[in-house]
Amino acid sequence: MTKRARLQLTGAMRLVGTNEFGKTTTFDVQPENGGDGSSASPMEVFLQSAAACSGMDILSIIRKKRKTITDLQIAIEGERAETHPQVYTSITVKYILTSPDASEGDMTRACELSQDQYCSAFAMIKQSGCAVSWTCSVIRP
């Protein structure tokens, strides 16, 4: 399976990525780093893409159990090394599902399946040597 994208400069540091279907994703940095602060930075988006990758696994798994999803919120935090290349050394993720009928057990199992088996981004992040920890909870609507 091949994924392709093109990025183009549209500001001092602003880069717009376009996927194969013409959908765009914008990257920028704060003024202290030479940008206009118009969008999230590449390493912020890198972190978010892992959360989104995992979040979508969880949505699919919970739906396969025929449970209803009212909301999913994910908080993600990454700690970067002080020295170049400033890789993420640890990442923590909090998954909060709002559902009338999914149990804590359903949600824990969905998160485990994503983190341990399905999520491509977290698999690569863990293989890089970054520590990943997560917690999850279920709220009734």
Added chain:
Amino acid sequence: MTKRARLQLTGAMRLVGTNEFGKTTTFDVQPENGGDGSSASPMEVFLQSAAACSGMDILSIIRKKRKTITDLQIAIEGERAETHPQVYTSITVKYILTSPDASEGDMTRACELSQDQYCSAFAMIKQSGCAVSWTCSVIRP
């Protein structure tokens, strides 16, 4: 250095990430994967974030050499494993700089510095075991 973000469900599979400055990044998947195809997918954006991370390094390095940048385009392609967790196994990047005065040597050196020393995303991707290759060229405006 800590990076934080929050993601929220706003569609069947659509997740909107918000960074610390309130800037948003949207993720979705195609209908065959249960989404609305409204945005690039998490693993497409993961790939793009690495290209953007590296592209911004290159912009900074070329500008520190007091060369003028008219445009930067980056084409990125990633090959994913067939089996779960479907990590990227190889990535190729083409950097195309448009500049009236930067030499091929300036650009090659900038790409080397990004790929080998500065780019956090590519450092993590390479540490995960994914092969990364790149080429660069300079076009006169």
